[in-house]
Amino acid sequence: MTDVQTTLMLIDGELVEAASGKTLDSLNPATEEVIGRIPAGDKVDVDRAVVAATRAQLEWANTEISHRAERLRAVAARVAERAEEILRLEVLDTGNTITKMRGDVGMGIKVLEYYAGLGLELKGSTIPASQSNLHFSLREPYGVVGRIIPFNHPIMFALSRMAAPLMAGNAIIIKPPESSSLSAGILAEICRDELPPGLVNIITGLGTVAGDAIVRHPEVKRLAFIGSVPTGLAIQKAAAEVSVKHVSLELGGKNPMLIFPDIDPEVAATAAVSAMNFAWQGQSCGSCSRLLVHESLYDEVLKRIVEKTERLVIGDPLDPDSQMGPMNSRMQLDKVEHYVRTAHEDGARLMTGGERPPGAQFERGYWHQPTIFADVTPEMRIGHEEIFGPVLSVFRWKDEDEAIRIANSTEYGLTAAIWTNDLNAATRCIRRIKAGYVWVNGFSAHHLGTPFGGMGNSGLGREEGIEELLSYTETKTVHLALN
Ligand code: NAD
DSSP states (O other): OOOOEEOOEEETTEEEOOTTOOEEEEEOTTTOOEEEEEEOOOHHHHHHHHHHHHHHHHHHTTSOHHHHHHHHHHHHHHHHHTHHHHHHHHHHHHOOOHHHHHHHHHHHHHHHHHHHTTGGGOOOOEEOOOSSEEEEEEEEEOSEEEEEOOSSSHHHHHHHHHHHHHHTTOEEEEEOOTTSOHHHHHHHHHHHHHSOTTTEEEOOSOIIIIIHHHHHOTTOOEEEEESOHHHHHHHHHHHHHHSOOEEEEEOOOOOEEEEOTTSOHHHHHHHHHHTTTGGGTTOOTTOOOEEEEETTTHHHHHHHHHHHHHTOOBOOTTSTTOSBOOOSSHHHHHHHHHHHHHHHHHTOEEEEOOSOOSSGGGSSSOOOOOEEEESOOTTSHHHHSOOOSSEEEEEEESSHHHHHHHHTOSSOOSEEEEEOSOHHHHHHHHHHSOOSEEEESOOSOOOTTSOBOOSGGGEESOBSHHHHHHHTEEEEEEEEEOO
16 A cells, blocks of 8 residues: 555646645556556636746746856756655656656756757857848747656656756746656646746646647647647647647557567667566557568577567566566557457457456456457558557568658558668668658667657657757747948
8 A cells, every 4th residue: 555645736836736625646557556646737727827827937937058057067966865765756657667667857957958068059140131130040939838747757848848848948838648747746846946937837637628728828829739639639729729829739649669580680670679668567658569570581580589578577567577567547548459459350369468468467457468469461450550559560561662751651650670781671661661760779778969750640849859849949040230
């Protein structure tokens, strides 16, 4: 039995309950126990936060870059001090396994420090358009940014995605995911202590209530969203009903990993299993959930993937030996079970998994075995729809054209992994594949400073790297007449 953690929101530098007094329960997905209560924020809370953010932003935008950097570093240092506490809460609340989640807190700190060092890159340019003027451009912040994040890496996204907007001189309203908001309670305390009141506001609650109120607020001109395609589309639509807004979207993926005939089957199988991110139950936008194997290696790779998957240790996510925990919520588990049923209906071949793991410890909670289906084709629902769970779909291909056709056969275009030592084949595939982030002989890793984002319905705009920083500014062009 765990203590029930009650968190508060951050509005105008104060830790507060929702104005309505309403709360939402947070469940431990491994046990279904209530482990926390979060305020159910709504439009009233969002309106207060926007007033505070608007005031705070005007002052913040007038501060020196060095001062903003110092404040971001102070937040990073406080997060580092409380890293173990944040990690434990995040693991309990998300179900993601502790060993890998340690990297999430570390990544959040690194990204805060990275953007703290990048402030002087907020440069404009001079343009020799005429001799009678000095023509130049300035980069100015949008004002108040709405930042909505998903459940799979709540603290990492909250930390890393507040850095660029703040460095660029904006204030921000963060909306954590309703199923996993507890770590945001700690972030609220840190931001209250280290940043001016109103600069960062954290509003918890339902996406369709608190999130929608942020999206529809006319004073929030810049919206940044990470989540699913349907929600991304709803946000674009709602935003457009109110005013002109700059909306950036990091959405879902159904990412292909292509295995060429020159790759050792053992290397291919190891990469394929790791690229599924079973440590967070496959709940990663960048997971390579479609494995496209050349027919010459197909049986051998498949056999080894099944062996490796069956050796994964499923268990308490707080146990450092666990390699896979429960799904994040009942909704996610239902979704996985739905797709397993469609796979059977559509004629895919189940190789392993496909159900709740056996044993008393898995009777409660949102557990699902790591699952592999072979002989998948693009027409099957598990062949082209995002599951966001521990289900790997394996395809067979004969020639490069067929591999590319399968790889590009979904609405998505987030990441892709190409496994070959043939430089010509790799280069041809890089050009032909529809994906915003491509690894050759690699997978999953995000490298600091490199832009990340999706093509097709996987998104709009790029985050990470300098592109994210600049995306929180608009250009003002100046013509200074010379007499
Ligand atoms: P989701 O779309 O259900 O919710 C994401 C966030 O949006 C949550 O905070 C939710 O409360 C909020 N929300 C829901 N409806 C809203 C509305 N109408 N208006 C405003 N906000 C609303 O996504 P999820 O289930 O939390 O996350 C999984 C999805 O996120 C997957 O599709 C995954 O691929 C995607 N994802 C993408 C990336 C990326 O970088 N491209 C990274 C992680 C996750």
